[in-house]
Amino acid sequence: MRDLIEKLTPRYTLGNATYQRADLTFVDVTRDELRALLLELRDKEGFTHLVLLTAVDWIEEGKFQLTYMINNREADQTLGLRLYIDRNDAEGDTIHDIWPTAATYQRELREMFGIAFPGSPRVDEEFILEGWTDMPPYRRDFDTLAYSQQTYVEREGRETHDPRATMKHKMYPEG
Amino acid sequence: MKDLDKNFKKDTETEFPLREEMRPRKVTTPDGQVIDIDPLADYFCQEAPKVHRKSYSAIVEGFYNWARANSLWILGFGTGCGAIEMRPLMTPRFDAYRYGIQWRPTPRQANLLVISGYLSVKTLKRAIRAYEQMPQPKFVVGLGSCTINGGMYWDSYNTIKKLDEYLPVDLYIAGCMPRPEALLAGFMELKKIIRKGEAEGANKYAENFDWYKANQKSVIKDWDMPDYSW
Numbered sequence: 001m002r003d004l005i006e007k008l009t010p011r012y013t014l015g016n017a018t019y020q021r022a023d024l025t026f027v028d029v030t031r032d033e034l035r036a037l038l039l040e041l042r043d044k045e046g047f048t049h050l051v052l053l054t055a056v057d058w059i060e061e062g063k064f065q066l067t068y069m070i071n072n073r074e075a076d077q078t079l080g081l082r083l084y085i086d087r088n089d090a091e092g093d094t095i096h097d098i099w100p101t102a103a104t105y106q107r108e109l110r111e112m113f114g115i116a117f118p119g120s121p122r123v124d125e126e127f128i129l130e131g132w133t134d135m136p137p138y139r140r141d142f143d144t145l146a147y148s149q150q151t152y153v154e155r156e157g158r159e160t161h162d163p164r165a166t167m168k169h170k171m172y173p174e175g
Numbered sequence: 176m177k178d179l180d181k182n183f184k185k186d187t188e189t190e191f192p193l194r195e196e197m198r199p200r201k202v203t204t205p206d207g208q209v210i211d212i213d214p215l216a217d218y219f220c221q222e223a224p225k226v227h228r229k230s231y232s233a234i235v236e237g238f239y240n241w242a243r244a245n246s247l248w249i250l251g252f253g254t255g256c257g258a259i260e261m262r263p264l265m266t267p268r269f270d271a272y273r274y275g276i277q278w279r280p281t282p283r284q285a286n287l288l289v290i291s292g293y294l295s296v297k298t299l300k301r302a303i304r305a306y307e308q309m310p311q312p313k314f315v316v317g318l319g320s321c322t323i324n325g326g327m328y329w330d331s332y333n334t335i336k337k338l339d340e341y342l343p344v345d346l347y348i349a350g351c352m353p354r355p356e357a358l359l360a361g362f363m364e365l366k367k368i369i370r371k372g373e374a375e376g377a378n379k380y381a382e383n384f385d386w387y388k389a390n391q392k393s394v395i396k397d398w399d400m401p402d403y404s405w
Contacts, residue, residue: 129297129333130296130297130300130397131191131296131395131396131397132191132396133186133189133190133191133396134185134186134189135186137332137333141183142183142332143182143183144330144331144332145330146183146185147183147185147332148329148330148331148332148334148336150184150185151185151332151393151394152325152334152335152336152337152394153335153336153337153340153390154324154325154336154337155323155324155325155336155337157324158324158325158329
C-alpha cells in the first residue's frame with residue numbers, strides 16, 4: 001500500500017496516511033481532487049468496490065469527515081479516503097455516477113448529518129426518518145436523551161444505576 | 176431520569192408539510208367534469224369508534240367471554256426482536272396452535288395485536304392503523320421491556336417508551352426478549368383476563384379516544400391518515 005501512496009503523491013495532494021493494518025490504509029484527500037482520484041483508483045488500480053461512504057462529526061474543529069472506503073478485491077486491500085468539509089453549510093460532491101450505491105449513502109448522510117449532495121438522485125426525499133422536523137439526529141450537537149425526554153412519555157419508577165457504584169456497593173457494603 | 180439537558184431544546188415550531196398525495200386538489204374526471212378532492216375527508220370514514228356494550232345478562236356475557244378467550248387470532252405484525260421469538264411459537268417446538276392460538280395475515284382476520292418489541296415512530300403509525308382495522312373485541316399484548324418503559328432504547332430519539340399512552344394494552348409480558356415459554360404463559364394469563372371480562376381495551380380506546388389521538392399525534396408529526404381507520 002505504501003507503494004501506491006508513493007506513486008500517487010507526485011500528482012495528488014495527499015495528506016497524512018494511516019497504515020492501520022496490512023490490508024487497511026487511510027489517507028487524507030482534498031475535495032477538488034477527489035473525483036479524479038476515485039476514478040483513477042477504480043479504473044487503473046483495481047479498487048472497484050465502494051465499501052461504504054460515511055461521515056464523522058468533528059464538532060470541535062467545525063468539520064465533517066467524509067470517509068470513502070474502497071476495496072481492491074484481487075489485492076485484498078481496503079483504502080479509506082478521508083475528506084474534510086466545512087460543518088456549517090456542509091456540502092459534498094456526488095459520486096453516484098462512479099458507484100451507483102453511493103446515491104443511497106448520500107441520501108443517508110443528507111438525512112442523518114444534513115450534508116447536501118447536489119445532483120444525487122432522490123437525495124432530498126425522506127430516507128429512514130418519517131416526518132422529521134428537528135436537526136439531523138447524527139450531528140453531535142443533537143442531544144438524543146434530551147430529545148427523547150422532551151418528546152416521549154416515560155413510565156414512573158424506572159431507575160438507572162451506575163455500574164461501578166452499584167458493584168462497589170454490592171461487593172463492599174461497608175465501604 | 177434526572178439528567179435532562181437544559182441547553183438542548185427540541186424544535187417544536189416546524190410543522191411537517193402534508194404530503195403531496197394528501198393535499199386537496201382539483202381532478203378532471205374521464206367525462207370532463209372538474210371535481211374537488213380532499214383525500215383525507217373523501218377517501219376515509221372519519222367517525223370515531225363506539226363502545227361495545229356488554230350483553231344484557233351476566234350469564235350470556237360470561238359465555239361470550241369464554242368464547243372470546245378460546246378464539247385468539249394473532250395479527251402477524253412483527254416489530255423488534257419479539258418477531259423472532261414468535262416464529263418458534265408457531266412451529267412444532269412450542270406449538271401455540273395446541274392452545275387454540277393462531278396467526279393471521281391481515282388485521283381484518285385477527286383480534287390480538289402483539290407488539291413484539293420496540294416501536295419506532297414510523298412503526299407506531301402502522302401499528303395504530305393495524306389496531307384500528309381489527310374487528311372488536313380486540314386485545315393488545317406488549318412484549319418485553321421496550322414496550323413497558325423503553326428498555327435499552329430509553330434514550331433513543333425515535334422510539335416510544337410507554338406503549339399504553341398510544342394503544343390500550345391488556346397485558347405486558349416482561350423480559351428482554353421474553354422466551355416463547357413466557358409468551359405461552361402470557362397468553363394463558365390473557366385468556367384468564369378475557370374470561371373475567373376485564374380485557375376491555377377496545378372500549379377504553381373508544382372512551383378515551385381523544386386522549387389517545389392527542390398522544391399519538393404528539394409523536395407522529397406527519398399525520399396523513401384518517402383519525403380512525405375502519
